[in-house]
Amino acid sequence: MKSYSKNQLSRYPVYLRVLQHLQKEGVSYVTSKALSKEVGNSEEQVKKDLAAVSLSNGMPGRGREVASLIDDLETFLGYRESTKAVLIGVGRLGQALLDYPGFRETGLSIVGAFDSDPEKIGSNIGGLKVLPAKDIATLLPPLKAKIAILCIPAAQAQEACEEAVKAGCIGIWNFAPVPLDVGDSAIAENVNLASSLAVLKHRMKSILKEE
């Protein structure tokens, strides 16, 4: 299997978003140079990244066809196949994820939701009946979800992670602000919004200096 770095993989959804935006604006062809300006990476990197996932070479001067690049990226990212996931924790963040428009297109299909709040259990949130978190061991396996999305407080995250892995999940998408130990039979990806904020704040310094 060809291997891609974490950074390279992270760039593909960004290319895709820009390309979808261009397509909406009626743009049919795009050069690597134009794309590199939109995403803020070097032209060299854009060329290399696209060559790794797309066979279309584009025409000199005109560039690559936007529609076929979108096609190639969606295929590469697995957006065309549905991946079953469960949401563990349906507080504000969990509900926001169910709503998130940039999210539906990724192919992630949320087939179950768990929470420990008695007021939420049994209620219908985003089309899903909320199931009791204490019964993950028995109620998760029949859902055949491969990904568990953790939107719970840090103190509960490790336990929920272990239960989800035991119940058949091999991917943990962790929004709880704590590192997790998932063992060797699963993968955890931590979402740390503070990382994105750190980049923004640091880059703002250059503007503050000019003022």
Added chain:
Amino acid sequence: MKSYSKNQLSRYPVYLRVLQHLQKEGVSYVTSKALSKEVGNSEEQVKKDLAAVSLSNGMPGRGREVASLIDDLETFLGYRESTKAVLIGVGRLGQALLDYPGFRETGLSIVGAFDSDPEKIGSNIGGLKVLPAKDIATLLPPLKAKIAILCIPAAQAQEACEEAVKAGCIGIWNFAPVPLDVGDSAIAENVNLASSLAVLKHRMKSILKEE
């Protein structure tokens, strides 16, 4: 000013989170090797990253003091200074951000919230009185916010971004699934959750292959 790559900057909040977790567990000293295992980067990279922001060298065999590393990272990341921000869009995602526990420690102080929904305007959400989005031009400047957090649909994001920049924001933290044109007097940082999901799904393939 010393320059840091986007990737390097992104790693510091991850180190910080792991260190805070170790501190809670009663760990007082940590080696680069132990830290590299926790964060999943090479030991060489951990050493280089920490040397760039911390003067403490640590003791051979014992490692660096966790508390002083936390101190150095929080100072470097500007968590000790308050940065004023406004929230534009107080739907589920906006409200989830107000609640997000990993968020309060970053030094971001949310001093205002705007929305265009008449039912939300005037109400109190997360301790903030929601202000009408149509009046950003007059109501935002007195708040002296440097960052605007956009939690609105893609179609409204560019306009809101331009208004926020005109009203004095120099940083746009964009959660809308669309690229923004901010001009030269501001910085935009786009949060693309699909990037994190792409990394997770790709890494899961190695486990699916073994099964």
